[in-house]
Amino acid sequence: MTSQQQKPEGLPYTPLCDRLGIDVPIISAGMGPIAGPELVAAVSNAGGLGVLGCTSMSPDEVRSVIRRTRELTDRPFGVDLILPARIEQGGMSVGEVASLIPDEHRATAARIGADLGVEPPPEHSADRAALGTDAEAQVEVILQEGVPVFVGALGSPGFVAERFHEAGATVVSIVGSTKQAMAVVKDGADVVIAQGTEGGGHTGHVGTFALLPQVLDAVDVPVVAAGGIGDGRGLAASLLMGCQAVWVGTRFLATEEAGIAGWQKAGIVAAADQSPVISRAYTGKRFRMLPNDWTRAWDEADVEPLPMPLQPVLAGMTLGTLGTDRGGREGVSMNGAGNIAGLIDEIVPAAEVVRRMAAEAAELLAGAGGHLR
Ligand SMILES: Cc1cc2nc3c(=O)[nH]c(=O)nc-3n(C[C@H](O)[C@H](O)[C@H](O)COP(=O)(O)O)c2cc1C
Known part of the structure; x- marks a missing residue:
């Protein structure tokens, strides 16, 4: 004390x-x-x-x-x-991890990004851990x-x-x-x-x-x-x-x-107990979150998400961010949430x-x- x-x-x-x-x-x-x-x-x-x-x-x-x-x-x-x-x-570094990502997964992420109308981000983050x-x-x-x-x-x-x-x-x-x-x-x-x-x-x-x-x-x-x-x-x-x-x-x-952005907070308030799901589409590990266009696309993709640290780099290369920034974009930003969101x-x-x-x-x-x- x-x-x-x-x-x-x-x-x-x-x-x-x-x-x-x-x-x-x-x-x-x-x-x-x-x-x-x-x-x-x-x-x-x-x-x-x-x-x-x-x-x-x-x-x-x-x-x-x-x-x-x-x-x-x-x-x-x-x-x-x-x-x-x-x-x-x-x-x-992000660059080193990126070099380990299989072509099939690069192509899948690029296709999903294009389908969702996401602009690929600049390469500025390759030196980051x-x-x-x-x-x-x-x-x-x-x-x-x-x-x-x-x-x-x-x-x-x-x-x-x-x-x-x-x-x-x-x-x-x-x-x-x-x-x-x-x-x-x-x-x-x-x-x-x-x-x-x-x-x-x-x-x-x-x-x-x-x-x-x-x-x-x-x-x-x-x-x-x-x-x-x-x-x-x-x-x-x-x-x-x-x-x-x-x-x-x-x-x-x-x-x-x-x-997080206002629309993300509103999503928590609107959620029911069953709304959050588990997805590996952002971090490569089981992550409970509100589903969105990115997670749904990976659910339907021919390949499984990669393990950490590969999948977060792939998501970052495609979306620019894991989406936990204040300016997160609806549809592609990660929306972590547990089942208590319904309360x-x-x-x-x-x-x-x-x-x-x-x-x-x-x-x-x-x-x-x-x-x-
Ligand atoms: C949006 C979001 C992001 C999270 N990020 C992290 C993190 O960076 N590190 C960590 O240890 N846990 C993280 N967690 C898990 C929380 O630390 C915590 O274990 C969990 O939210 C507890 O369950 P609850 O959401 O039902 O309260 C995150 C959870 C959410 C909802």
Whole structure:
């Protein structure tokens, strides 16, 4: 606990809140540039923990968003990166990865792009590191900047855990199965985020309600619940199960601070529970999102999407961006979203999401829900 920190009266609070120096056990998910300084600072200023999504950024960009966040909040926040399966995969440029893309897939992507009327982007990004391959250099910046919480998705934190521990930071890993949970703890994770398949973005096969008790039984570090948590009911249920916080993505997409276009936020508000689907058309890995012209075209294509890091480079070469920028284009921009999107019916400030979620959970946990009597 930080020296000034007090347990907030009447709100849910866990030992992990002490460790992270936060007031309420609500963490906003790293979601690429969508989770930028504005969203992260708003969540941290509201008493939760905001986490920057830095996977697609160059090391200089990572430094710049960390510094911008510090201008907006003096509260703790974290940085999230997609880690490669093996660090030897690090440092490949977009150009190098592009040279490995089979002709058949180039032709398919070019045909889909032409059918959709997408102008091929200029070749300016060939020297950039390909998605998920620059973790070593990104980690160096996060360490230099003294960020207190590091969140790793997909791969193992093994190659970075010791350095973060020496710096006094907390290492968090996102997993989708009990086996992965045990592996990341062995590799140095201090906290495990267990995400059910209903979550937005990269996702596994096991549902949240089945996954959480099994991960809680399998590891002896704090477990954070993720996948389909969008209000105080999800927070209360997670805490009752024994989790120490929630990691929330989709609910924060429909906030004023989220770095996506207005039509993308409107898409979340309009979505039903069954609207999000799993597609490999953007990142090469299973990614839950609202379908669009690009994903539908790949569903019907003669070839399967390539694995990461090839498919993101192919998508980038064709579309110019993975589409998580503010100026995203309807029909081709990636629209990550989980099944909880159906619950979301308004765009509010991120602080309001934190406030409502904590207050509703507190009421339920105090036994005021009424339905048990
Ligand atoms: C649009 C979008 C982008 C995402 N990008 C990332 C990312 O860059 N890194 C990451 O670790 N997780 C990413 N995720 C997954 C989230 O971190 C989180 O695990 C998930 O959203 C939780 O489930 P929920 O959407 O049901 O709240 C993304 C999710 C969404 C919806």
